Each structure stands twice: as C-alpha cells, then as structure tokens.
Amino acid sequence: MTDLHRRGLLALGLATGAAAGAAAEASAAETRARQLNPGPTLTPAVTEGPYYLAGAPARGDIREGLPGLAVELRFHVFDETGAPLPLARVDVWHCDAQGRYSGFGDAPGREPPAALKAARFLRGVQPVDDGGVATFRTVYPGWYEGRTTHIHYKVWLDGRTLLTSQVFLPDALNEFLYLQAADYRRERARDTLNRNDGIARQGGEATFAAVAQGDDRFRVDFDVVVDRQARPRAEGGSPGGPPPGLSVDGLPPDFPGEGPGGGPGRRPSLTGEARVAALLPKAST
Structure with missing residues (x-):
C-alpha cells in the first residue's frame, strides 16, 4: 500500500467519522427539539352522548331547509x-x-x-x-x-x-x-x-x-x-x-x-x- 493510499484512507476515515459525528449531533439536536416542542396538542375527546346515529348521509349541506341562522x-x-x-x-x-x-x-x-x-x-x-x-x-x-x-x-x-x-x-x-x-x-x-x-x-x-x-x-x-x-x-x-x-x-x-x-x-x-x-x-x- 502506497503512502498516498494510506493518506487517502486516513482522510476518508476522518471524513466518515466527522460525518457520522455530525449526523449523531444533528439527531441529538432533533431529539432535544422534539422534547422541547413535542408537536401539537391532541384535541380532547369527550362523550359521544345519546343522540348519535350511524350511517349519516355523505353530504356537505345538512340543513334540509330547516329554519335558523x-x-x-x-x-x-x-x-x-x-x-x-x-x-x-x-x-x-x-x-x-x-x-x-x-x-x-x-x-x-x-x-x-x-x-x-x-x-x-x-x-x-x-x-x-x-x-x-x-x-x-x-x-x-x-x-x-x-x-x-x-x-x-x-x-x-x-x-x-x-x-x-x-x-x-x-x-x-x-x-x-x-x-x-x-x-x-x-x-x-x-x-x-x-x-x-x-x-x-x-x-x-x-x-x-x-x-x-x-x-x-x-x-x-x-x-x-x-x-x-x-x-x-x-x-x-x-x-x-x-x-x-x-x-x-x-x-x-x-x-x-x-x-x-x-x-x-x-x-x-x-x-x-x-x-x-x-x-x-x-x-x-
């Protein structure tokens, strides 16, 4: 193995190690960011109540001509x-x-x-x-x-x-x-x-x-x-x-x-x- 080849492998190793270190540091930073900002708060669930009916029609206008604002x-x-x-x-x-x-x-x-x-x-x-x-x-x-x-x-x-x-x-x-x-x-x-x-x-x-x-x-x-x-x-x-x-x-x-x-x-x-x-x-x- 030539001295040039050895220096090339050493440089590659250093570069790879630096890249891995940078990736690990970025991952750690991302984890810390998630811990500080865990994402949006989930909307609270509450009771369904007694008036639910399955099989509601697929439609955007649900008024059926009813009075009201x-x-x-x-x-x-x-x-x-x-x-x-x-x-x-x-x-x-x-x-x-x-x-x-x-x-x-x-x-x-x-x-x-x-x-x-x-x-x-x-x-x-x-x-x-x-x-x-x-x-x-x-x-x-x-x-x-x-x-x-x-x-x-x-x-x-x-x-x-x-x-x-x-x-x-x-x-x-x-x-x-x-x-x-x-x-x-x-x-x-x-x-x-x-x-x-x-x-x-x-x-x-x-x-x-x-x-x-x-x-x-x-x-x-x-x-x-x-x-x-x-x-x-x-x-x-x-x-x-x-x-x-x-x-x-x-x-x-x-x-x-x-x-x-x-x-x-x-x-x-x-x-x-x-x-x-x-x-x-x-x-x-």
Whole structure:
C-alpha cells in the first residue's frame, strides 16, 4: 500500500467519522427539539352522548331547509405531527334551532313522533380535502335542558374512529342569538351555559371554535388534532362513554334532574349579574 493510499484512507476515515459525528449531533439536536416542542396538542375527546346515529348521509349541506341562522362549519384536521390529514372523514350531528335531534324525541328515552324519528336533518359526513378541511353548510345549533350549545363530531380514518368530541361556541353570542333571533326564541331561559356545562369544562379551551360573522352566514372554524394510531376506548372513557364522574349529558350523577330515562332535567337558570358574569370571560387578576 502506497503512502498516498494510506493518506487517502486516513482522510476518508476522518471524513466518515466527522460525518457520522455530525449526523449523531444533528439527531441529538432533533431529539432535544422534539422534547422541547413535542408537536401539537391532541384535541380532547369527550362523550359521544345519546343522540348519535350511524350511517349519516355523505353530504356537505345538512340543513334540509330547516329554519335558523346559516353557518359554514369548517373542520381543519391535522395529525399528531401537525400535518393535514386529507384521508380522514368528519361525521357531524347537532340539534336544530329548538333543541331537537333528528331520529330522537325531545329527551333521551322519550319516543319521538314518526316524522322526527325517520328524519336525518343536521347529520352528515364529509371527506377532508388536500388542505385538511372538511366543510358543512348548517344552521346555528339551538339548546336543550341540561346542556350548553354544542356540535358533536367524529373523525374517521380507514374505518376507525380516531376521535369523538364536541365543539363549543362563544356563550355571549349564544345568548344574544337566542334572545334576538326569532327561530331560537323560547318561553324559558337557557338553563346551562358554557361555564356550568360539565362536558364543556372537561374539554377546555381546545374544544371551542372561532366564529366570524359574514354578510349571509356565520363562519365557524375549528382545529382538530388527532392521533393516527388512536383506538376507541372502552365504555366509561372517551370517546366510547362519558367522562369519569359525569352522566352522558355532562352532569354529576347526583344532579337533581327531571328528564326521563336519567337524562338531564331543568336546572335553575342563572339570572342578573350572576348570569352576565357566567357569560363573559373572567376578569384578569
């Protein structure tokens, strides 16, 4: 072996070692970065509730001519790395302006009229597009006793449910619309607000949507971050059942409800300054 050859091999070895060292250092730096910035926080799962129906129609417009304020509902779906998840599907269902769900009566366990039982309004499934967005045309949801304003949804991938959860809306806006919009007016005041709804409190801020007002509709945008490897949990945990310590309607098990079949009943409505305080963000300290 010539001296030139030896020097060449030595140089190659040094270069290879330097490259390996640089790669190891880069890998370590990447690991440290992941530890400091572990990626987006997964969207909390909450209870499915008693009003889900499998086999919702594949459609973007779920209104079926129902009265109510028009809403463009946009789910922005991301995986655990923060990348859009275009192969997913979003399944949506919620109540109408007067608090009724298609396929059900006005409370769990109560037999609905035949037309309502056969209906499938305000239910639909949409694929997520290449940008990670699934869009629905719907109406602003109403309310029913024992629950604050909310929209149910599931995220599916390859036939598996990755997430079952609910979307909540700004309560000051809810209050204004229910008092001022004719389709939403009721004889009694709403009994449950975001502040005292057990499911909204369990989900936290990550389950609240951003709402913008357009000329002819409200636009509701909601970011959803799911784990592609998620598996449905057993009854009693999310998404298969209610959060620990709560009924399917988000109430403590000893809450004095009046609804049939163990469902939520009417609770005393907040009034006056206490209601205003519950509707507005807490004052900073």
